[in-house]
Amino acid sequence: MAKIIDGKAVSGQIKEELKAKAAEWKEKGIEITLAVIQVGKDAASSVYVGNKKKACAYIGIRSLAYELEEETTQEELLALIDELNGRKDVNGILVQLPLPAHIDESKVISAIDPQKDVDGFHPQSVGALCTGQAGFVSCTPAGIIQLLKRSGIEIAGKECVVIGRSNIVGKPMALLLLWENGTVTVAHSKTENLKEVARRADILIVAVGKPQMITREYVKEGAVVIDVGIHRKEDNKLCGDVDYDDVMSVCSAITPVPGGVGPMTIAMLMNNCVESIRLQS
Numbered sequence: 631m632a633k634i635i636d637g638k639a640v641s642g643q644i645k646e647e648l649k650a651k652a653a654e655w656k657e658k659g660i661e662i663t664l665a666v667i668q669v670g671k672d673a674a675s676s677v678y679v680g681n682k683k684k685a686c687a688y689i690g691i692r693s694l695a696y697e698l699e700e701e702t703t704q705e706e707l708l709a710l711i712d713e714l715n716g717r718k719d720v721n722g723i724l725v726q727l728p729l730p731a732h733i734d735e736s737k738v739i740s741a742i743d744p745q746k747d748v749d750g751f752h753p754q755s756v757g758a759l760c761t762g763q764a765g766f767v768s769c770t771p772a773g774i775i776q777l778l779k780r781s782g783i784e785i786a787g788k789e790c791v792v793i794g795r796s797n798i799v800g801k802p803m804a805l806l807l808l809w810e811n812g813t814v815t816v817a818h819s820k821t822e823n824l825k826e827v828a829r830r831a832d833i834l835i836v837a838v839g840k841p842q843m844i845t846r847e848y849v850k851e852g853a854v855v856i857d858v859g860i861h862r863k864e865d866n867k868l869c870g871d872v873d874y875d876d877v878m879s880v881c882s883a884i885t886p887v888p889g890g891v892g893p894m895t896i897a898m899l900m901n902n903c904v905e906s907i908r909l910q911s
């Protein structure tokens with residue numbers, strides 16, 4: 631029977647550590663502050679933003695919420711970011727994605743001061759990750775590394791296959807695994823013989839965005855399977871990109887959905903907020 635990797639428990643440990651660190655900063659007179667910007671009322675985004683605000687309150691991070699109208703222009707959004715970049719009392723700036731179609735996401739991400747880029751999406755943050763310099767790391771892949779390490783799963787020398795090549799998950803995930811001395815393959819929708827490639831993996835990271843696509847035929851006996859996807863099924867239940875019940879019988883360890891990678895993403899956002907103080911001083 632495979633081990634279930636409990637992201638909720640691990641994120642709970644991390645949040646307790648961060649709570650203590652935030653309290654230390656508070657004693658020194660520093661209140662860590664995160665500005666969270668949401669444009670429009672996308673339902674999923676509202677849930678994510680609500681969870682981020684709740685986590686801030688729990689850890690002792692001040693959050694400033696900017697809930698902007700769907701019709702907000704790109705210029706107005708850039709002007710707000712410019713103002714927040716200049717504020718000494720704001721340590722982190724997060725713009726919830728996706729943005730409405732009339733706003734250029736990459737322009738917005740590039741406008742955030744890299745020293746306040748707690749999402750780790752700015753090209754300078756990505757470049758720093760690539761070359762091994764100090765900077766913020768995208769939260770979901772950083773959370774997956776923590777999940778593996780804190781579950782006692784060795785990465786060095788292992789075959790790691792990442793399915794998905796997004797800027798937010800796949801690419802930074804591959805870089806982080808490489809920094810941990812994994813042997814890394816990035817597979818994607820154009821990969822030939824995807825099942826065979828996936829079956830090479832000792833550690834299989836799945837971020838394909840397709841409900842329950844990854845069945846046991848993609849998984850080597852004894853592999854560790856990390857599921858980044860989250861989808862709502864017709865019966866209203868949540869599922870991941872991995873067919874959990876099917877894969878469970880061949881893998882050695884697996885993350886559930888919900889309660890696997892999701893809680894780690896928020897914990898790492900909180901970590902980036904706490905770390906921002908050191909990066910800025």
Ligand code: GUN
Nearest residue numbers: 724725726727728749769
């Ligand atoms: N939308 C979905 N995931 C994320 C995330 O991690 N950060 C931001 N800013 N938007 C998102």
